[in-house]
Amino acid sequence: MVKSVITGNYASSYGAKLARAQVIAAYPITPQTSVVEKIAEFVAEGTMDTQYIKVESEHSAMAACITASQTGARTFTATSAHGLTLMHEMLIWASGARTPVVMTNINRAMAPPWSVWADHLDSVAQRDTGWIQYYCESNQEVLDTIITAYKVSESREIMLPSMLTLDAFYLSHTYETVDIPDQDKVDKFLPPFDPLYKFDVEDPHLFGSLSFPHQFYMEWRYQIALSMERARDKILEIDKEFESMFGRSHGGLLDLYRCDGAEVVLIAAGTMASTIREVVDQLRDEGEKVGLARLRVFRPFPAKEIRELAEKIDVLGVLDRSYSFGYGGAFFAEIGGALYNHPDKPVLKNYVVGIGGRDVTPNTVRGIFENALSLQDRGLDKEIEWIELKEGGE
Amino acid sequence: MAKLTIPREEYMFPGHMGCLGCGGVLAMRYVLKALGKRTIVSVPACCWAIMSGIFPNSCLSVPMVNTAFETTGASVSGIRAALDALGIKDVNVLGWAGDGGTLDIGIQALSGAVERGHDIIYVCYDNEAYMNTGIQRSSGTPEGAWTTTTPVGKTKAWKKGPKKNMVEIMVAHKIPYTATAAISYPEDLIKKVTKAKNIYGPKYIHIFSPCPTGWRMPPGKSVEIARLAVQTCAFPLYEIENGVYNITKKPKKKPLKDYLQMQGRFRHLPEEEIQKMQKDVDREWEILLKKEEFTKSL
Numbered sequence: 001m002v003k004s005v006i007t008g009n010y011a012s013s014y015g016a017k018l019a020r021a022q023v024i025a026a027y028p029i030t031p032q033t034s035v036v037e038k039i040a041e042f043v044a045e046g047t048m049d050t051q052y053i054k055v056e057s058e059h060s061a062m063a064a065c066i067t068a069s070q071t072g073a074r075t076f077t078a079t080s081a082h083g084l085t086l087m088h089e090m091l092i093w094a095s096g097a098r099t100p101v102v103m104t105n106i107n108r109a110m111a112p113p114w115s116v117w118a119d120h121l122d123s124v125a126q127r128d129t130g131w132i133q134y135y136c137e138s139n140q141e142v143l144d145t146i147i148t149a150y151k152v153s154e155s156r157e158i159m160l161p162s163m164l165t166l167d168a169f170y171l172s173h174t175y176e177t178v179d180i181p182d183q184d185k186v187d188k189f190l191p192p193f194d195p196l197y198k199f200d201v202e203d204p205h206l207f208g209s210l211s212f213p214h215q216f217y218m219e220w221r222y223q224i225a226l227s228m229e230r231a232r233d234k235i236l237e238i239d240k241e242f243e244s245m246f247g248r249s250h251g252g253l254l255d256l257y258r259c260d261g262a263e264v265v266l267i268a269a270g271t272m273a274s275t276i277r278e279v280v281d282q283l284r285d286e287g288e289k290v291g292l293a294r295l296r297v298f299r300p301f302p303a304k305e306i307r308e309l310a311e312k313i314d315v316l317g318v319l320d321r322s323y324s325f326g327y328g329g330a331f332f333a334e335i336g337g338a339l340y341n342h343p344d345k346p347v348l349k350n351y352v353v354g355i356g357g358r359d360v361t362p363n364t365v366r367g368i369f370e371n372a373l374s375l376q377d378r379g380l381d382k383e384i385e386w387i388e389l390k391e392g393g394e
Numbered sequence: 395m396a397k398l399t400i401p402r403e404e405y406m407f408p409g410h411m412g413c414l415g416c417g418g419v420l421a422m423r424y425v426l427k428a429l430g431k432r433t434i435v436s437v438p439a440c441c442w443a444i445m446s447g448i449f450p451n452s453c454l455s456v457p458m459v460n461t462a463f464e465t466t467g468a469s470v471s472g473i474r475a476a477l478d479a480l481g482i483k484d485v486n487v488l489g490w491a492g493d494g495g496t497l498d499i500g501i502q503a504l505s506g507a508v509e510r511g512h513d514i515i516y517v518c519y520d521n522e523a524y525m526n527t528g529i530q531r532s533s534g535t536p537e538g539a540w541t542t543t544t545p546v547g548k549t550k551a552w553k554k555g556p557k558k559n560m561v562e563i564m565v566a567h568k569i570p571y572t573a574t575a576a577i578s579y580p581e582d583l584i585k586k587v588t589k590a591k592n593i594y595g596p597k598y599i600h601i602f603s604p605c606p607t608g609w610r611m612p613p614g615k616s617v618e619i620a621r622l623a624v625q626t627c628a629f630p631l632y633e634i635e636n637g638v639y640n641i642t643k644k645p646k647k648k649p650l651k652d653y654l655q656m657q658g659r660f661r662h663l664p665e666e667e668i669q670k671m672q673k674d675v676d677r678e679w680e681i682l683l684k685k686e687e688f689t690k691s692l
Contacts, residue, residue, distance in 0.1 A: 022479035025472060051475035055468060056506030063465035063503065064472030067436065070459060071476030093462055199457040199473065201432045201485055206452035208460035210444055 008171030013038035015146030062090035095130025100153030117357020262291030415613025417603030467507030493534030578620035610658025
């Protein structure tokens with residue numbers, strides 16, 4: 001074990017190295033570049049044994065990861081924003097082909113106008129692609145999640161790809177103390193990739209051939225849905241296993257903070273959660289019954305955990321760092337969906353915050369809590385609210 | 395009796411889903427004969443994505459993977475990298491795409507793959523239009539051709555402008571081996587694929603594969619038309635090894651008209667257009683002869 005002070009991006013690179021990713025195909029994009037630069041250094045120094053394909057686009061990065069995975073290799077890539085959305089077709093392909101690719105995505109806003117700062121639209125927009133999605137809060141979580149994500153994804157009953165995301169600059173370029181575990185220990189935790197089916201000249205098969213409507217296409221999609229359902233328990237199981245070996249957990253699917261006895265809870269993903277923790281502590285000191293639920297895993301969707309939380313509270317404020325131009329932010333719409341058939345529902349409100357990297361300060365969070373607390377008595381004021389819009393923005 | 399130079403082994407079997415007289419069927423059959431059992435094929439959206447078989451059937455006895463339309467180059471890069479990572483040797487990695495998947499939507503991934511130098515063989519089976527979707531023009535469609543998106547009509551809206559020269563684009567990447575081949579000359583085709591198999595690095599082979607359905611001609615004429623394409627110099631057979639050009643068939647040149655008049659897709663062309671196309675073919679052939687002459691001493 002080595003304690004190092006590294007960025008979220010480097011934590012990603014170390015995670016891929018410790019997981020012994022055998023094929024890496026990646027293309028540079030701000031603010032992901034230092035992930036792939038560090039891996040290039042590992043390879044150049046001979047400290048990492050991997051086939052590193054410096055592809056000509058993110059679309060090709062994912063295409064190469066998919067076939068490498070189908071050939072039987074553990075694969076990794078990293079991207080951000082436009083890179084991730086360029087991959088969209090291949091993200092669906094990856095889950096359809098049942099390839100457990102693991103990818104880091106640096107959450108960045110989509111142009112135009114150009115913005116390289118934190119925003120969740122890039123990965124939230126991939127929510128229907130069949131990828132497991134983790135939203136990380138710390139650099140340690142980034143490194144650990146890469147290792148656990150492989151174990152979850154490569155389980156024969158799952159066989160789905162995983163993406164872990166971290167906020168641009170707040171984590172990607174911020175240095176934090178990270179425990180880099182020993183390789184031997186990671187090797188004991190994470191066995192080599194051993195897929196049931198792969199390209200084999202001695203046992204030839206045809207992969208992905210045409211399926212008529214009366215055949216099995218629908219059943220194959222259903223199998224993906226079942227695997228995604230099974231991933232809930234699998235993530236919790238692997239999280240526990242990791243904790244027993246490494247002494248840390250990052251909160252499973254929904255990471256609750258001071259929710260015991262809370263009446264008003266904010267739910268958020270990514271680095272905003274750290275700010276909310278601070279404000280929760282302050283408000284608790286002031287006697288307010290508030291808490292935080294960090295949406296660590298968005299896919300599979302932690303509906304059960306959200307319902308259990310919802311039963312105990314009066315107001316649930318959903319913070320979305322993206323907007324879906326449909327009915328509020330995607331987190332809000334899905335949480336609302338999960339609660340609709342649940343008998344005991346809190347007041348549910350959507351706070352749209354931090355778009356394009358707009359800072360979400362303790363004051364911002366305090367303002368949101370104040371509004372949410374006021375809803376306890378007066379009921380819902382406005383279902384969807386954009387927070388701290390500049391003058392003239394409305 | 396002449397000695398049979400085409401391997402007897404078959405890696406493609408009856409039951410494929412190709413049309414009658416499909417040139418792409420013969421192309422795959424010959425290429426696999428040359429490459430053998432230890433081959434993995436990656437195929438994007440194209441006729442071959444269907445021809446290979448509907449689930450759960452396959453007409454190939456080598457592993458084949460379907461990949462997205464524009465990803466053939468990237469997909470073979472991934473397969474080769476994984477084989478290297480796993481220490482699996484002596485396996486041919488074959489990318490197999492049509493002219494649309496190669497010259498149009500897949501050109502970026504192909505350019506990337508060959509520039510990076512992966513040890514792969516990429517075959518473009520060229521039927522000169524998007525045939526799987528029903529005969530739409532691609533940048534591989536020759537000038538003058540009718541397709542459903544160049545439907546001629548009253549305004550003479552046939553395909554305008556020359557066919558994209560993919561072979562020269564590959565040569566410009568300075569890859570070790572590039573060749574053209576045609577289903578009408580199987581010995582020449584197999585010789586080239588065998589040569590490619592034994593060269594390390596990216597190899598590109600462009601195979602002329604007539605499509606009776608799209609070219610509006612009888613299914614029994616595919617081989618004959620592919621022979622005429624070579625004999626009229628509309629599609630010359632040559633190879634480029636490390637920059638040196640070698641024309642593998644130097645025909646007694648027949649008039650282009652012999653080739654054009656057998657196909658319904660050129661039926662509308664007026665005489666002056668045919669004369670212009672003949673001039674273009676003559677010019678291209680002269681250039682090719684000069685390239686061979688010029689690079690001989692390299």
